[in-house]
Amino acid sequence: MQLTQDYRDKKVSPLTLNIMNAEVHSLFDQFTDLVQGSSQFSEWQEHISVPPAVGQGSIRRTRIRSGMEIVVTDITFAQDMKLHIQEACQLFELSYCLNGEIYCEWNGRESFTEKMTGNVLFFEDELVYEEKKAGIRQHMLEIRLSPQELLHYAGDITEKHRMESWLHRHKGQIDEYPNTPAIHKCVSDMMNCSYNGTMKRLYMESKAMELIALFAEVEGHETVGGNRFLSRDDLSKLEQARQLVIHHFEQPLSIQQLARRVGLNEFKLKKGFRERFGITIFELVRKQRMEKAIWYMETEGYNVGETAVSVGYSNASNFATTFRKYYGCNPGDYLKAIGHSRTSSP
Template identity: 30%
Template sequence: MNIDFHQNFTQFFHALEILKPQENATQYMTFQSSIKEGAIHRFMPRADLEVVVSDYSFHQEHRMYISTAKPMVEVSYCLQGTRGVHISNCEYEVTPGTCTLQLMEQVEANFLFNKDESYQMVGIGIPVTTFNHYMEKINGNGGATKFSKVLQGYPYRLFQEKIDSLDLFMVKQLLEGIAANRMTNLELESMALQLLTRTFQTFFSHPTNSMEFSQDDRAKLSQAKAIMAGNIVNPPSLMELSRLIGLNDYKLKKGFKEMYGTTVFGYLREQRLEKACYLLQNGTMNVMEVANAVGYSNPSHFAEVFKERYGLSPREFVKYSSH
């Protein structure tokens, strides 16, 4: 098993001037430079997994250069702070509320940190062999989504999405468990692997094949998605949606599935449950009110759908969120 990907994290810590970065299983590291403050918590619950919790800020604008040592895959959740990065002649920006998936060979990276901005992030890193193993588990045949296939000959690729509501809930639970020093090694490993699996499913479990559809068709399908997202309480029927976007129902159903990896009403269901998660965590509405607010007139059906998606009933979710 390729475990030398840990060197990439060690190089990053060295560049940040972390106090004595070592490749130990668990480590709390503080800065030794006066231009920055904060700390990084590093965990290695098993040989092919690294979890890094970062919470720091800089007293002046700070640029940092590193060169990765080994190929790896990293999923990171940005909770605070906007960070710029220049890799392989491309500029990227990591902003709060985003989940970023990076696949990298040996690359050179330049980071830009803003003055007096707080940075809070959770990163999960794995070697290439582990990534390929999970792709096989998720898709049955990982050939189409193996590390080398995804890179397509490039040294680096980045995918980015808004953090899913359940993922954000899990990340916050992870942070709370670490802060209270009550998270076991096994719990940390389990939660990290769940987050990795969910992220890989988001980006790779539904390969698209939009080549059959014209640019105009794709624009209409994008319009259909926006219409459904904006009308989760009273959505149009498929026939109504077809008329609204000017596309026949066959192309609508087939195209939507190919472009977005789900059916029109599967997408609607996800949007409803995403908003339900937000409203339940917000704590200003009870379960019945939330059900109505996202388009479910039957609270029992809402509870059933919610538990099927998230593994917790709405009431259990509220209980865990409040803790």
């Protein structure tokens, strides 16, 4: 994780907070008090801005009801943020990280969350250490519920038993779930909600229900019994394949090479990859290349040709065609736009 130059130069000491999370809503409340955030309240929503000494950005919380809240964090910390959280209540959480890097440690276990990943957890009595590095935008959606509120959404006894199995399966764990296109769209809808007041609360709750339902579909790939196309061992190998694709996106491995590396036949690799992650291997390579291309142009100041080569394209024309399909504009036009934005900024 690379810190910003300002942070390295100033050698700012990390900020360490100790929080006792006695009920679902207390984490937000205590964090606000400890960082001395500036708060704005409405009937259903609270918005806090952190002071400059802590960082830049804000946190929004929508309280759906007692025992359920939706929290959107968008902060770049000025110093490393270290949290010691005593989870003294039962907490079920679905989260989605749009950007950031979060390290967690609890009960001898570790978890590292990065951008475009979703996590599910169920904590009952855990001491959790959490660390977020300075200079990295932390953009996160969290749906936080008590188990009773989760079961509130069960339509019948079968669904209730399924949800109870989630709690049992994920107890004491932070587990990653696949980033399917439907999940990504649902999260995007929640992040870009334009409603206010009661309508916003209703919209956010409906989207939270949708995300829970989409998670249920993901969980279906791991249920016991029935026609199981993928075993748990297969799922582990597919995750290895996903990591290899991400690591080698500039010079992608062939399907044959990838299948050999993880120990799956090519049919199961291709079909299982699409079912597990909601995206094909080719689409993931393209996604990684396009996201990295934006980074090279915005952060490193590369021109179109330099960017094309850096993300694995030998032909700048092919790169431009893919970029246009992915983002809706030519890379040259994008460079002009960000150049104009920088020159016009105060």
